Amino acid sequence: MVNTEIPNHCTISPSSFSGTPLLTINREATIDLDSTNSFEGPEKLLEVWFSASPLSLPEATGPGGLKVVPSEVWKEMLDLVNCKVLSIIESEDVDAYLLSESSMFVFPHKLILKTCGTTTLLSGLPKILEIAALVAKFPHSLANSVRGTATAAIPYRVFYSRKNFLFPDRQHGPHRSWRDEVKSLDRLFLGGSAYMIGKMNGEHWYLYLTEPNTMLTPPATPDREQSVKVLDLPEATLRAKAQDMEIDDGPDETLEVLMTDLDPKNAKQFYLDHASAVAEGQYLQKAYEARKEAQKNLGSIKDLDDGGGLEQFRVDGLAEKISDDSVDVFSNASDGCSTSASEDELTFPQELTTEGHALGTVVSDFSGLSAVYPATRYPDARVDAYLFTPCGFSANGVIPSPHAGGSTHYFTVHVTPEPHCSYASFETNVPARQTGRETADVIQQVVGIFKPGRFSVTLFEAKDALDEETGITKKRSSKFEGIPGYRRVDRIVHDLEGYDLVFKYYERFDFEGGAPRLGEAGF
Secondary structure, three states: OOOOOOOOOEEEOHHHHHOOOEEEEEOHHHOOOOOOOOOOOOOEEEEEEOOOOHHHOOOOOOOOHHHHOOHHHHHHHHHHHOOOEEEEEEOOOOEEEEEOOEEEEEOOOEEEEEEOOOOOHHHHHHHHHHHHHHOOOOOEEOOEOOOOEOOEEOOOEEEEEEEOOOOHHHOOHHHHOHHHHHHHHHOOEEOOEEEEEEOOOOOEEEEEEOOOOOEEOOOOOOOOOOOOOOOOOOHHHHHHHHHHHHHHHOOOEEEEEEEEEEOHHHHHHHEHHHHHHHHHHHHHHHHHHHHHHHHHHHOOOOOOOOOOOOOEEEEOOEEEEEOOOOOOOOEEHHHOEEOOOOHHHOOOOHHHOOOEHHHHHHHHHHHOHHHOOOOOOOOOOEEEEEEOOOEOEEEEEEEEOOOOOOOEEEEEEEEEOOOOOOEEEEEEOOOHHHHOOOHHHHHHHHHHHHOEEEEEEEEEEEOOHHHHHHOOOOOHHHHHOOOOOEEEEEEEEEEEOOEEEEEEEEEEOOOOOOOOOOOOOOO
16 A cells, blocks of 8 residues: 655645655755765665565565555664655655665565765665564564674565775775675675676676575574574465566566766756756746737737847757846736836746756756656656755656556666766666667667766666576677667676676777776775
8 A cells, every 4th residue: 555644844746646656755854955075976786675576475574565664764774874865756566765865765575775975875784674574574583793683584685786986985884895895794694695797907896696585694692482484485486476577577677877977068967057047948938938828818918029028049958048128927008007027036936946856857857867768658657856956966767567567667867967076877677678678779868868988787687487497598788789979898797596697888989088987996
């Protein structure tokens, strides 16, 4: 069931009543947000699965799974990570949290947490395991002082990944190096595997994952009087249920596009002053069109085009100039009364001149991000976007399947546009089969919005049952072999337990930015 209760300090969007996913906005958390010093764009990405699918939740857990956890409980966990909730899109299949530093997605069977800057993501992992055990009622294990929690749910599988940091010396807690992150994860889970994918002296990507039916580290002092509840799901049952879900959507897949050295002209779209000018231009244009419509219908309003009325020049779609003549939207000369206001006196709505969701929506539409999964194909999709001061952008998209009975998926975008550390990321689990497009087409559209000097792509795709049984792996790497305007520098394909991973790194043909910033040295 969808929770329609609005948390404290949150307001409801009018669109919530139109049958679209519910949106709540945390006004308190948005006060005094400033991205001036948020230089570390590359995010830390954590996925914790407590079941192989929403259809295979343990009986004691209930059909809601993790979605029964109140938002206030998740906020306590996020305090440990050092980020705040800005807004929430609630839907039947997934709740999308837009954070002060990136995003969180809560499905019944899994949680995805992605944070940038100097957040301490792994510090929140023990709390996530505890919440899943105590609130969502997933099977759990005994206390372990090393894990730092009284009880911990037993995950089905765990994934943690990130790109090489730009400023590793500024990280805190377990994130000062990949070695420390691996140690932190190994303290929680048995048999985890850590990888560095890519060139040690070039762009690379780190990955830590556990095998299916993950085992937690044993308690330091086991209590023989308590029983340990272990998640025991027959593999045949899991495979059959997973195949039922794949009829519409295909196997689980996640695409990430991680971009650096953004083109300055394209990066300008994600500055508040630029977005505000765009919004004001659109506002004036609508006022002008309203006046023209009134003139057409009433025949008593002076023609603005007569005598140099509203004059609008556009550069790159930006309203640059409005004439100094009066902009009298409504007047009635016949009764001797009139109202007029010069452009200098015209007051724009506050949301068009300050950071927030309104300008975030403007940027999402103007930049073309909202067109990656267009409303024409996904009429029930919802995009929740936020623009920061003086620059910076985050957006979550909840994308219900256009087919009845299909799953709901997501995409998320985060942008740090400052030229000395410019970075943008795009991540989605919308299946290529559902979009009817090639993976390369999606990548090309996203890259075209930012025009990065270089970028890396990771495609994480679950193997289907036939792959696992026959040992035959499809050549998924060919899905995005060539991206116009870019040369592929690196390509690596990994055959992992249950998944195929493709990593590729590209540079723009005319890019002259020098060698990649390596960040930390060694393992």
